[in-house]
Amino acid sequence: MKATKFFVLAAMLLAGSAFTAINATSWQVKEDSYSVKFDTKGASGIMKGFKGTINFDANNLPQSNFDVSVDVNTINTGNGMKNRHAKGEDFFNAEKYPYIQFTSSKMEKTATGFIATGKLKIKETVKDVSIPFTFAGAGNEGTFKGNFEINRTDFKLERRGVGETVAIELVIPVKK
Amino acid sequence: MNWKKYLLHGIAAGVLAAVAGIIFLFIYQHSLGVSYEKVINPVAIVASSLFGCMLMAIGYAVLEKSGKERLKGLLNVLIALLSFASIIAPISMSLPLDTPNPDLFPGLAIPMHFFPALSFLAIAPFSKGTK
Numbered sequence: 419m420k421a422t423k424f425f426v427l428a429a430m431l432l433a434g435s436a437f438t439a440i441n442a443t444s445w446q447v448k449e450d451s452y453s454v455k456f457d458t459k460g461a462s463g464i465m466k467g468f469k470g471t472i473n474f475d476a477n478n479l480p481q482s483n484f485d486v487s488v489d490v491n492t493i494n495t496g497n498g499m500k501n502r503h504a505k506g507e508d509f510f511n512a513e514k515y516p517y518i519q520f521t522s523s524k525m526e527k528t529a530t531g532f533i534a535t536g537k538l539k540i541k542e543t544v545k546d547v548s549i550p551f552t553f554a555g556a557g558n559e560g561t562f563k564g565n566f567e568i569n570r571t572d573f574k575l576e577r578r579g580v581g582e583t584v585a586i587e588l589v590i591p592v593k594k
Numbered sequence: 595m596n597w598k599k600y601l602l603h604g605i606a607a608g609v610l611a612a613v614a615g616i617i618f619l620f621i622y623q624h625s626l627g628v629s630y631e632k633v634i635n636p637v638a639i640v641a642s643s644l645f646g647c648m649l650m651a652i653g654y655a656v657l658e659k660s661g662k663e664r665l666k667g668l669l670n671v672l673i674a675l676l677s678f679a680s681i682i683a684p685i686s687m688s689l690p691l692d693t694p695n696p697d698l699f700p701g702l703a704i705p706m707h708f709f710p711a712l713s714f715l716a717i718a719p720f721s722k723g724t725k
Contacts, residue, residue, distance in 0.1 A: 464691050496688035498697025 442475035442482040445560065445592035452590045454488050458570070459581030461504070463495035465518075472562075472592060476532070476553060479525040484534055487517040509577055515541045520549070534564075540573040551588070562590040597655060603714070603721040604651030608644035610713035615639040615706045622702045628695045630702060639706065646710035654718075670715060677711040 447468055454465045467489025474482045490512040493504050505512035522536035531552035538547045551564030567585050570577075616636045623629055653669050684703030689696045 462688075494691055494696065496691050496693065496696050497686070498695075498699065499685060500688070501697060 442473040442478045443594060445472040445474060445594060447472065448591040448593055453587070455587040456584050457587070458584040460579050461495055461500060461581075463493060463500075465489065465494075466492035467517075468590065472590075474525075474553065474562075476527075476555075479527065479532070482522075482525045484520060484522040484536065487519040490516055490518060503577070509575055511541060520547070538568070538573075540575065543573045545572055549588075558594040560592050562588065562592065564588040564590075596658075599721060600651040600655040600658075603654070603717065604648040605644065607650070607710065607714035607717055608640075608647035610717070611643035611647060611709040612636075612640040614709045614713065615643055618705060618709075619702065626695075626698055628698050628702075630689070630693060630699055632690050632693060633699070634703065643710050643713075647714050650710070650714045670718075673711045673714070677708050680707045683707075 447470075452468050454468055456463060456465070465488040468486065470484070470486030472484055472486065474484075490510045491505060493501055493510070493512075495501055495504065504510055507513070519539040520536055521539075522534040524535045526533050526535070528550065531550060533548050533550045535546065535548045537544050545568075547566065547568065549564050549566045551562055554561050554563075565585070565587050567583050569582055570580070570584050571582055616639055619634065619636070619639065650669075650673055653673075654666065657663055657665055657669060681700075681704045684700045684707070687699075689699060693699075
């Protein structure tokens with residue numbers, strides 16, 4: 419009787435494991451070596467404070483996901499006056515909305531790399547964006563590189579003299 | 595026409611402005627704990643101070659050569675106005691992105707833009723009688 423119970427329990431565990439998802443690899447961002455750059459007519463610069471969750475496995479895209487943010491208060495255009503304007507109430511309003519957030523919902527493989535589709539939140543506006551990226555990994559380390567564009571007016575970022583289309587370049591070295 | 599007088603005036607004023615600029619650079623950076631060495635350094639301060647003061651000296655010399663020395667007052671006003679207008683450069687320039695505290699940079703650079711004119715005009719009365 420005891421042996422039968424043990425057998426049933428083992429069979430249930432085995433059957434259950436067949437439906438258990440295998441998690442994608444969790445990566446930690448290497449502090450101080452990543453870069454988040456933006457460039458548009460009249461302004462270019464960097465943002466720091468990149469943090470969040472990066473689960474990625476090229477062979478397990480359904481379980482891969484990004485949930486990351488950057489700190490708007492770290493914006494640096496190289497010009498103090500532009501920095502203040504960018505963080506000001508009538509642009510990013512960094513005091514009220516200190517983070518720009520991206521949460522992926524789907525990852526796909528493309529001819530040149532991958533594409534992460536998800537929601538980008540700037541201030542109160544959330545928009546669907548697709549971020550093409552590559553991942554070069556070796557051992558316990560790797561680097562994500564991505565380039566994409568957004569239209570700042572989609573996020574109610576209004577400023578005369580600044581280009582509407584903003585090119586964003588991400589280089590994110592990571593380790594396991 | 596005494597070119598030597600104006601050459602000496604320009605060089606003396608340039609050296610004075612450079613000394614003031616370098617002292618101000620060290621005091622400013624030390625007291626605020628910032629560093630703008632990628633953008634501004636003593637060599638650049640000496641070169642730009644001498645260049646600015648020599649331009650002013652050339653202006654004085656040209657007025658004397660053309661017999662319009664009465665217009666020196668007008669030239670002085672122009673020098674002051676140009677010095678004031680030049681502050682737009684440090685306000686609008688973008689520093690290298692790895693330079694921290696870009697907001698404190700104009701506080702360093704703006705006063706320096708007045709040093710050449712200040713020193714040139716300050717020693718102008720001493721240069722008058724030189725032959």
